[in-house]
Amino acid sequence: DAGVTQSPTHLIKTRGQQVTLRCSPKSGHDTVSWYQQALGQGPQFIFQYYEEEERQRGNFPDRFSGHQFPNYSSELNVNALLLGDSALYLCASSFGQEEAFFGQGTRLTVV
Amino acid sequence: AQTVTQSQPEMSVQEAETVTLSCTYDTSESDYYLFWYKQPPSRQMILVIRQEAYKQQNATENRFSVNFQKAAKSFSLKISDSQLGDAAMYFCAYRRAQGGSEKLVFGKGTKLTVNP
Numbered sequence: 761d762a763g764v765t766q767s768p769t770h771l772i773k774t775r776g777q778q779v780t781l782r783c784s785p786k787s788g789h790d791t792v793s794w795y796q797q798a799l800g801q802g803p804q805f806i807f808q809y810y811e812e813e814e815r816q817r818g819n820f821p822d823r824f825s826g827h828q829f830p831n832y833s834s835e836l837n838v839n840a841l842l843l844g845d846s847a848l849y850l851c852a853s854s855f856g857q858e859e860a861f862f863g864q865g866t867r868l869t870v871v
Numbered sequence: 872a873q874t875v876t877q878s879q880p881e882m883s884v885q886e887a888e889t890v891t892l893s894c895t896y897d898t899s900e901s902d903y904y905l906f907w908y909k910q911p912p913s914r915q916m917i918l919v920i921r922q923e924a925y926k927q928q929n930a931t932e933n934r935f936s937v938n939f940q941k942a943a944k945s946f947s948l949k950i951s952d953s954q955l956g957d958a959a960m961y962f963c964a965y966r967r968a969q970g971g972s973e974k975l976v977f978g979k980g981t982k983l984t985v986n987p
Binding site (some may be wrong): 791793795800802803804805816818852854855856860861863865867 | 877906908915962972973976
């Protein structure tokens with residue numbers, strides 16, 4: 761079992777561009793959550809997908825959107841990138857009340 | 872809204888010694904979970920220990936144990952016989968105990984240094 765995998769591991773984008781991050785959940789998990797971790801801070805919840813629908817959302821603007829596919833994998837899209845969007849983006853998968861497993865994250869740098 | 876506070880930005884410990892990391896939280900819920908996660912430089916969040924609020928007994932995982940004080944809303948992590956590999960960021964997290972998966976609410980973290 762490969763656990764939670766995220767791609768890419770690093771990327772650099774220019775202000776105003778759009779970016780798509782990808783996450784494959786751990787085998788057997790049906791729920792994917794996305795978190796943003798700014799430098800020196802704890803992760804902040806962006807949103808969660810279950811059964812291909814957004815089930816919960818944190819305090820993030822509409823520029824942040826996502827999708828979940830029938831195989832439970834997920835994408836995080838960010839439009840009109842700002843310098844402040846530079847962060848580590850973490851994906852976590854889970855099943856019911858069981859513990860969440862995290863991927864290694866995608867480091868996004870906006871220049 | 873639930874909040875999690877870690878008042879120690881940095882802590883250090885000598886190898887083989889014991890260290891305690893502090894965490895307080897605020898919630899109006901009666902049923903919830905508390906977690907300690909470790910984040911080494913590799914960036915991946917690793918679950919260290921989990922506590923269900925309805926359980927009075929403190930959770931223990933090998934060298935890691937917690938002191939859960941529900942009335943005080945306190946949840947500290949004790950690491951015994953510290954090892955060099957324990958050096959990392961440690962995050963305290965809260966999760967409501969509802970049907971299905973709920974979001975995690977994290978503190979700002981404590982950076983633990985282990986001195987040889």
